[in-house]
Amino acid sequence: MGIRAQQKEKTRRALVEASFNQLSAERSFSSLSLREVAREAGIAPTSFYRHFKDMEELGLTMVDEGGLTLRQLMRKGRQRAAQGGSIIRVSIETFLEFIDSNPNVFRLLLRERSGTSAAFRSAVQREIEHFIAELMEYLQANAGLTVEVAHAQAEAMVILVFSAGAEALDMTPKKRKVLAERLVLQLRMIVKGGAAL
Amino acid sequence: MGIRAQQKEKTRRALVEASFNQLSAERSFSSLSLREVAREAGIAPTSFYRHFKDMEELGLTMVDEGGLTLRQLMRKGRQRAAQGGSIIRVSIETFLEFIDSNPNVFRLLLRERSGTSAAFRSAVQREIEHFIAELMEYLQANAGLTVEVAHAQAEAMVILVFSAGAEALDMTPKKRKVLAERLVLQLRMIVKGGAAL
DNA sequence: GAAAATGGCTAACAGTTGTAAGCTGAAAAC
DNA sequence: GTTTTCAGCTTACAACTGTTAGCCATTTTC
Structure with a gap:
């Protein structure tokens, strides 16, 4: 796998993990915002779209x-x-x-x-x-x-x-x-x- | 019951009914905003607080x-x-x-x-x-x-x-x-x- | 090595949100 | 009849949202 695809996969994982980590008894997935997830994953909000449509x-x-x-x-x-x-x-x-x-x-x-x-x-x-x-x-x-x-x-x-x-x-x-x-x-x-x- | 308390009860009901009516397969209570509910009930957003804390x-x-x-x-x-x-x-x-x-x-x-x-x-x-x-x-x-x-x-x-x-x-x-x-x-x-x- | 592709960024937008401050008119209390 | 209470209103603000446009640096492709 190219160095590029590798990095891409890494931040994709970061997004998924960030989402899971933000879930709790008080927080549901549907209450998470795109921006929150991006923030937690350490990327700019707009970069989210490089990985998921929404x-x-x-x-x-x-x-x-x-x-x-x-x-x-x-x-x-x-x-x-x-x-x-x-x-x-x-x-x-x-x-x-x-x-x-x-x-x-x-x-x-x-x-x-x-x-x-x-x-x-x-x-x-x-x-x-x-x-x-x-x-x-x-x-x-x-x-x-x-x-x-x-x-x-x-x-x-x-x-x-x-x-x-x-x-x-x-x-x-x-x-x-x-x-x-x-x-x-x-x-x-x-x-x-x-x-x- | 005084004419006043009567009216209050009426709009309180309107709020409850408005909330129930907005629920559907695609819409959960937690996704409703205070403003939406107030709008549907026909009152100003801030009047909501006359009936419920939140x-x-x-x-x-x-x-x-x-x-x-x-x-x-x-x-x-x-x-x-x-x-x-x-x-x-x-x-x-x-x-x-x-x-x-x-x-x-x-x-x-x-x-x-x-x-x-x-x-x-x-x-x-x-x-x-x-x-x-x-x-x-x-x-x-x-x-x-x-x-x-x-x-x-x-x-x-x-x-x-x-x-x-x-x-x-x-x-x-x-x-x-x-x-x-x-x-x-x-x-x-x-x-x-x-x-x- | 030149050209193309692409993951990530900044800046900016229009829209929505919850809530505070303060006014008004009608009902209730006296 | 005067005063008090209060449901409802308008205005305003700061915070946050999803999404567009466009730039940049680096990797990939040829």
């Missing part, structure tokens, strides 16, 4: 990236579970670790799922569906269920995990334990209930 | 109001179910009707649940917990479960219903039917699974 394009990049890292992590978690250990517990652990070490990635997905940009919403929805599909495949292979039931099951589980994640964001580690236990209980109910149908 | 105070009022109407509706639904009819089906119907006739109220609750204002988040959370508590009471009385299980069950059900509602917002009536059926299946899984534990 903030939406930046955001979509971030969603794709975030979704990818999450899915990779979960896949690893499932592999870990395959060689001993409850799939439910391991998945929940993996997910909570993800939230703990990438809170802002999760915040982005969580908020833009119900945000004001249709492109964002469907990008996040796509990520979640990937997610459901992988879990569903696992469930069907390991429990031999109807496609319909397996899908409903996988979807319900993903929704509950996501929702618990959202709550966990603001919690102390101690309260998280309680949350995680209840989540385990809920997922078990779904597994048992699905099998019974 | 936009956050307006929003909290809206959350409280929205949560109240939703809970009242659901309570009615449950009464309807008490005299014949599946509680699950009736509740889902009631909820989807609510979303259909008050999409913007639901949008507000949905978005501010994961929004950037701590006050908003806990206001919505409080509404949801009311919601869970009422359902839990019902479940415990009618199925005789542990407190723990009943709570986990009620919570899971509320989350799934909310989440389905979010999806339903952008859907055609035809697709909603499919969604509703899957939701029924999911709630049944939780009922069955809870009983099995």
Whole structure:
């Protein structure tokens, strides 16, 4: 890669990282301005346009990236579970670790799922569906269920995990334990209930 | 009530209604400006302060109001179910009707649940917990479960219903039917699974 | 080595925002 | 009937926004 393209990639990364870093409980992506992001990344406002058409394009990049890292992590978690250990517990652990070490990635997905940009919403929805599909495949292979039931099951589980994640964001580690236990209980109910149908 | 207080209440309502009316798939409460709301309500920007300290105070009022109407509706639904009819089906119907006739109220609750204002988040959370508590009471009385299980069950059900509602917002009536059926299946899984534990 | 491409910059614009200061006329209090 | 209260108004300001135009230095291309 040429020295030029290399530098370009570097400031592009700086923009993405600057955006992620500015997210917090009090700050959503949609509340970030182009100028703020550019400032944080250390470039002039107008240089932003050398990399992204507008903030939406930046955001979509971030969603794709975030979704990818999450899915990779979960896949690893499932592999870990395959060689001993409850799939439910391991998945929940993996997910909570993800939230703990990438809170802002999760915040982005969580908020833009119900945000004001249709492109964002469907990008996040796509990520979640990937997610459901992988879990569903696992469930069907390991429990031999109807496609319909397996899908409903996988979807319900993903929704509950996501929702618990959202709550966990603001919690102390101690309260998280309680949350995680209840989540385990809920997922078990779904597994048992699905099998019974 | 004096003629003065009456007029004041009227423009206060106008502000609340103006805010609700400006919400849409493309517009969130946090993206509304004080000036826009005032304009829509037909008053000068600075007159806004005669009614609310800032936009956050307006929003909290809206959350409280929205949560109240939703809970009242659901309570009615449950009464309807008490005299014949599946509680699950009736509740889902009631909820989807609510979303259909008050999409913007639901949008507000949905978005501010994961929004950037701590006050908003806990206001919505409080509404949801009311919601869970009422359902839990019902479940415990009618199925005789542990407190723990009943709570986990009620919570899971509320989350799934909310989440389905979010999806339903952008859907055609035809697709909603499919969604509703899957939701029924999911709630049944939780009922069955809870009983099995 | 000359010419073209390009990432980053400065300057400048028109528009919007929240909010302060202060006036006015009508209702409320006395 | 006089005084006080107050919802709503106009004007004003400083801050910030996204975006255009155009220059510069360095890398890339030929």
